[in-house]
Amino acid sequence: EIVLTQSPATLSLSPGERATLSCRASQSINNYLAWYQQKPGQAPRLLIYDASNRATGIPARFGGSGSGTDFTLTISSLEPEDFAVYYCQQRSIWRTFGQGTKVELK
Amino acid sequence: ELQLVESGGGLVQPGGSLRLSCAASTSTFSSYWMAWFRQAPGKGLEWLANVNQGGTVKNYMDFVRGRFTISRDNARNSLFLQMNSLRAEDTAVYYCATDVRGGYSDYWGQGTLVTVSS
Numbered sequence: 001e002i003v004l005t006q007s008p009a010t011l012s013l014s015p016g017e018r019a020t021l022s023c024r025a026s027q028s029i030n031n032y033l034a035w036y037q038q039k040p041g042q043a044p045r046l047l048i049y050d051a052s053n054r055a056t057g058i059p060a061r062f063g064g065s066g067s068g069t070d071f072t073l074t075i076s077s078l079e080p081e082d083f084a085v086y087y088c089q090q091r092s093i094w095r096t097f098g099q100g101t102k103v104e105l106k
Numbered sequence: 107e108l109q110l111v112e113s114g115g116g117l118v119q120p121g122g123s124l125r126l127s128c129a130a131s132t133s134t135f136s137s138y139w140m141a142w143f144r145q146a147p148g149k150g151l152e153w154l155a156n157v158n159q160g161g162t163v164k165n166y167m168d169f170v171r172g173r174f175t176i177s178r179d180n181a182r183n184s185l186f187l188q189m190n191s192l193r194a195e196d197t198a199v200y201y202c203a204t205d206v207r208g209g210y211s212d213y214w215g216q217g218t219l220v221t222v223s224s
Binding site: 032034036038042043044045046049050055056087089091094095096097098099100 | 150152153165167201209210211215216
């Protein structure tokens with residue numbers, strides 16, 4: 001099973017700041033990685049697929065990069081609605097998720 | 107836009123069974139691979155199983171293979187998850203979702219809570 005490790009566990013930031021979230025895979029997954037946003041009581045929302053492609057309707061402030069084992073989700077300037085938990089997910093071998101990074105209001 | 111609505115969750119005793127349903131809003135449902143996920147209280151997401159458009163190809167994570175069965179009825183725009191031999195650790199919110207682009211999910215239901223407890 002491919003293990004995804006996200007860091008940090010919690011990110012405390014203010015609106016307008018830049019957020020940088022990391023996801024590391026236990027083995028190479030090419031670019032087969034997605035990022036999801038989840039707010040309390042809601043289903044996950046697909047943000048990025050294949051490491052760097054924004055899903056339909058996702059604002060340009062969300063960007064993804066990386067390949068192989070190291071990936072990054074960047075939110076260029078945090079909006080109030082961006083405070084949430086973010087998960088990475090790989091599709092190289094079955095599907096597994098990271099444990100999540102909570103972006104909280106500082 | 108495809109909308110998905112899960113139902114069938116509830117309280118079940120250990121060792122019991124439950125059948126979850128996922129109703130899709132449009133007949134485009136039949137063009138999608140579909141999947142089930144779950145999320146234990148306060149925990150992360152787990153992919154459980156998926157099924158192809160025709161219902162002939164099914165894949166399962168090891169920890170549910172043999173206990174859970176995924177199926178679909180395209181005439182009824184519905185996806186199902188039959189869960190047997192339930193354990194306390196199966197307690198979670200269960201989500202259905204599309205499985206697109208080789209393994210990502212862009213449409214999700216709102217989830218249904220399954221609680222396994224005596």
